[in-house]
Amino acid sequence: MTNSALLVMDIQRGIVGRFPENVTADYLTRVGTAIDAARATGTPVVHVVIGFRAGHPEVSTRNKAFGAVAGSAAFVEGDASADIHPALTPQPGDVVVTKKRVSAFAGSDLDMVLRGAGATHLVLAGIATSGVVLSTLRQAADLDFGLTVLSDGCLDGDAEVHRVLTEKVFPRQADVVTVDEWVKAGAERQAG
Template identity: 65%
Template sequence: MSEQALLVMDVQRMIVDRYPDPAYLPRLRKAIDTARANGVRVIYVTVGFRPGAPEISPRNKLFGRLAGAPASAAAAQANDIHPDVAPGPGDIVVTKRRVSGFAGSDLDMVLRANDIDHLVLTGIATSGVVLSTLRQAADLDFTLTVLSDGCLDNDPEVHRVLTEKVFPMQAEVTTVADWVAAR
């Protein structure tokens, strides 16, 4: 029997705010509630750094501007998981240090310790955390499902190409409604 986990990735307030789609969080909430009701482990993957971001090289094009930046209470709060999809009791929160959910985190250890071999991917952005996590998870031999409308990207065409052409080579791609109906 395959053990599944729903990965809810990069839905921190500061990230969600950059992707205005009023239907996204309610749709994601439905997937989360369905997972919990059906015994599917819910794992949140967030991006985060220690104060001063000593894990970041200034050479890193995406995160380099944060290297050596002083921590602030406002920045920490903005980095919290959005309250509309906040973790519940029994959910796991993993902090990653780069784009992939596996990079600099203990995600693989958590998955293996819980005998999870099937990942259901959601998150922001499709071309960022979802793509990077999918590729690494496939290389680690996980069975993969992507909830296409459980992902967002700032470029709709990139989202379409990934969910319709790239992801199906390594994952089943479905919608939140179809995944919920199959539970």
């Protein structure tokens, strides 16, 4: 798995808080399992977060996704909404990349970090399936990365959209597996 990197995207307090606690508790446990497995196999863990400067100078009012946060403290460094959820706190050796738009590559140095690590294959987990995961998958495919999506390592506010993406759309450009399947495959590669 050393040519892979696990991208854990937008799992921040301000985003996780939009979902019921009974949903997020199991979800965070699953993503934590994927992170632990990545670390155990030497796979780089990259936490990707959305973040802006105070006053949101990067955000145009024409941007439907982010225009509503302009002028607030949302997702500004130092505001609790921008913090990575404490259940998935980065550890020494993890990398944190800040992006400015939906895709993990938009307005970030993610491509440089991945190339520096020698990563040619990305494993994607994050919130939301229809947001950061979809946008990052599309851009990563165009950049010729191999891709795996952890279907239950992704979360979306619309269960049907999540299902269609993970069952019908993502398989065109990525392998789609569960966290348990990915962990088991990594353990078998380590033992083999």
